[in-house]
Amino acid sequence: MDVRMDGWGALITGSSRGLGYAMALKFAQSGADVAICGRRADLLEKARASLAAQSQGKVSAFVADVSDADQVKALYEHSANELGKIDILVNNAGSSKTGISRRLRTRNFNATWTSSCSAPSA
Numbered sequence: 001m002d003v004r005m006d007g008w009g010a011l012i013t014g015s016s017r018g019l020g021y022a023m024a025l026k027f028a029q030s031g032a033d034v035a036i037c038g039r040r041a042d043l044l045e046k047a048r049a050s051l052a053a054q055s056q057g058k059v060s061a062f063v064a065d066v067s068d069a070d071q072v073k074a075l076y077e078h079s080a081n082e083l084g085k086i087d088i089l090v091n092n093a094g095s096s097k098t099g100i101s102r103r104l105r106t107r108n109f110n111a112t113w114t115s116s117c118s119a120p121s122a
């Protein structure tokens, strides 16, 4: 099914690779302007260039750690400014450590909680 999203602005967090990048590419190829983020500047720039080469709309990239409320605010402001508006937000950023519970550490739970649960409310 071909869904057109021309004129829409989409912010996808955690989009320098993986599912977030795949979603950003799909949005961009459907005509949306996209804003992406991640913590590693080199990966993010590679993703930005790749998205821009495969689509026609605006592609904004901003280095941010979504577990930090100040960085989330800066990400939103930068993205809204670059795209003109944000119509769609995909709270994708995060990582999940899976495995036997006795091997998981408190820091693993905390990292998952801050990126997946508390970040969207910042």
Ligand SMILES: NC(=O)c1ccc[n+]([C@@H]2O[C@H](COP(=O)([O-])OP(=O)(O)OC[C@H]3O[C@@H](n4cnc5c(N)ncnc54)[C@H](OP(=O)(O)O)[C@@H]3O)[C@@H](O)[C@H]2O)c1
Pocket: 013, 014, 015, 016, 017, 018, 019, 020, 037, 038, 039, 040, 041, 043, 064, 065, 066, 067, 092, 093, 094, 095, 096, 115, 116
């Ligand atoms: N893949 C699966 O089977 C699966 C299943 C269930 C749920 N999920 C969830 O789906 C999401 C994406 O999964 P994935 O497999 O695509 O992950 P991935 O390949 O590890 O990619 C994660 C992306 O998020 C960014 N990221 C991670 N922590 C971040 C943070 N604190 N702030 C900003 N960016 C951050 C990473 O870039 P940097 O490292 O540079 O920041 C990267 O761009 C995650 O939330 C994951 O928990 C995935």
